[in-house]
Amino acid sequence: MGRQDKLAYGAGSPSTFGKFDMRAIGKDVHVAEENGCGFYVVPFPQEDYIAKMKEFARDLLPSYSSGQTLVTQ
Secondary structure: OOHHHOOOOEEEOOOOOOOOOHHHHHHHHHHHHHOOOOEEEOOOOOOOHHHHHHHHHHHOHHHHOOOOOOOOO
C-alpha cells in the first residue's frame, strides 16, 4: 500500500543544534529502523561536513547495508 498507511516514514533532522554525536545518531537511526522508517536525515555540521559524512559512511552505514560496497571518496 505504500507510506500513506504509516504515520512516520522518515526520521532525523536537518538541524545542527548542539554537538554532533555519532553514537547518539547511531541509536536514533536504530530506533528509526525499528519503527519502519525508510530514510533518515543526518544533521551533519557545517564546519566539517565532509569529514563527518565520511565517518558516518564508514562507521555506521555498513551495519545497515545489504552487503554492497560503499564509496566514501
